Amino acid sequence: MYFEKDASLHDIQDEVVAVVGYGIQGKAFAANLRDSGVTVVVGNRDDDYRAAAVADGFDTRPIAEAVAAASTVLLLIPDEAHQEVYGTQIAPGLRAGDLFVLAHGFSLRYRRIALPQDIDVALLAPKMFGKPIRQRYTEGSGVLAFLDVVEDRTGRALRRTLGLAKAVGFTRYGVLPVSLATxxxxxxxxxxxxxxxxxxxxxxxxxxxxxxxxxxxxxxxxxxxxGEMAEMMVEAATTGLYEVIEEQGSPTCRFGVQKYLGTxxxxxxxxxxxxxxxxxxxxxxxxxxxxxxxxxxxxxxxxxxxxxxxxxxxxxxxxxxxxxxx
Ligand code: NDP
Known part of the structure; x- marks a missing residue:
């Protein structure tokens, strides 16, 4: 697992990062990257989300222009739209040595997009929705993410991706290497x-x-x-599912649970x-x-x-x- 000590912001400080999409993930990624000192350009078609990115003070451009201006591209639009948007607005702007990052492996796992041979490709998949990614970052912590380097053409793909992970706050919690297929x-x-x-x-x-x-x-x-069940699940995320019953449940509760567990x-x-x-x-x-x-x-x-x-x-x-x- 990678933590703060394993990543450096220096590895992305000279990059321009295009955040394509300003929805659940894009908004959180863009804000955290900016607050970490990374140069961000948001790519969005002329729609409500674009207005939100402009209102939040981002350099916001059509997707193709954002990609052309960047050396790292984060694709943060719904997976269903990847194929069409990638083919028409992203592929033409990718240059040798660029880093292309997905937050979920679907499009590559099912070969919905075909990437050029001369770029770095990585998966950086948050295991959380957008609001906590932003909130925890502002509180000084972060959330879990999975990472996979899919193509390393520059020899720096891992360092660049870890730099991004640090800038979004993931290494504050921990970044686990997990294959894109998994x-x-x-x-x-x-x-x-x-x-x-x-x-x-x-x-x-x-x-x-x-x-x-x-x-x-x-x-x-x-x-x-x-919300009691939800709180138990939050507690269980670190303590363990069985352990939380052991720690929080009365003997009556524990007896009732064990009587029917597994049946x-x-x-x-x-x-x-x-x-x-x-x-x-x-x-x-x-x-x-x-x-x-x-x-x-x-x-x-x-x-x-x-x-x-x-x-x-x-x-x-x-x-x-x-x-x-x-
Ligand atoms: P959203 O649905 O929130 O994405 C909305 C953004 O995508 C908006 O900027 C929207 O702009 C843009 N968009 C939608 N359709 C299109 C289109 N056809 N062409 C161009 N832009 C489009 O997505 P998420 O943030 O939920 O997901 C982004 C990625 O992150 C996905 O790969 C997802 O699997 C992954 N992910 C999501 C998680 C989550 O919690 N949601 C967790 C982990 C990974 P507009 O409509 O204005 O054009």
Whole structure:
């Protein structure tokens, strides 16, 4: 793992860094890089996000111009847009020796973009969304990131990428070397297996209670909306999932947990996880995603309709009304 002592801002101080995209990640990266003394130019098409970058005082240009002005390019737009934007606005501006950095491995893992042979290429993938990246940086700490040097044409790709990682605050927490293929698979597996499993677990718990006559709002609060579960997960991130129950739970809680632990998910759930991972690895998922995208993401409308109609969502709306929040 790389920490502060392993990285130097000197390795990027002569670079101009193009931050392409000013959304969840781009805004945080750009602000942290600037505050670390790095020269930043934001690349964005003429849209709302461009206005935000201008308002925040950045040298903001069309994407192709930002890339042409830079020696390091950070691609921070949604993965679905990489192929088209890379081909039309980034590839023409890349020069020998430039460093091209992605925050997620998807486009390279599935060969959606083909990079030139004479540039450095790296993955610098934050394991966090944008707001904490910025907030922790201003507080003097940072968040975890994965790093992979995919191509090293200059002999300095690792040092340059670590310099960037330091400037964004990642080395304050730690930067773990993880291959681009693994990072992509982990990210997709978390989205496709763990996240639906957790959402369904909360929903099932809520529905069992309400069907048995419990008041929906207190049921929602006790299952997750009080934030207690979320705090436990934050604690568990460093302490450990089992250890946090050991440390924070009363004997009654610990007895109840151990009584049912390992009994609620049948072997079919594990088999399903293995199937999902296989589909991510063999390209089936990405082929399905392409068909979905070409059809205009019809499944997303189904998802929205289903969660909006769910009793748990309606209860959350009622709870927000009690709190007086929109
Ligand atoms: P966002 O959805 O927040 O990106 C929005 C930005 O992308 C805006 O500047 C928007 O500008 C621009 N954009 C969107 N579509 C296009 C397009 N077709 N052409 C040009 N610009 C476009 O993305 P994220 O910050 O969430 O993700 C960026 C990268 O970071 C991705 O690779 C993602 O996988 C990775 N990542 C994201 C994490 C997260 O927490 N969100 C965590 C770790 C990695 P406008 O619409 O104004 O043109």
């Amino acid at each position: 990072e992509t698979e982990l990210d997709l597996f978390q989205e496709q297996f763990l996240t639906p499993l957790l959402l369904d677990a909360f929903r099932t718990a809520f529905e069992v209670l309400v069907e048995a006559g419990c008041d929906p709002v207190p049921a929602l609060l006790d299952m997750h909306a009080s 609620l998910l049948g072997p079919e759930v594990r088999d399903k996880g293995a199937q999902i991972l296989a589909g991510i690895r063999n390209g089936d998922f990405v082929a399905e995603l392409s068909r979905e995208a070409q059809a205009g993401y019809p499944s997303l409308a189904d998802y929205e309709a289903a969660y909006k109609a769910a009793a748990m969502t309606r209860t959350h709306d009622a709870y927000r009304a009690i709190l007086g929040r929109p």
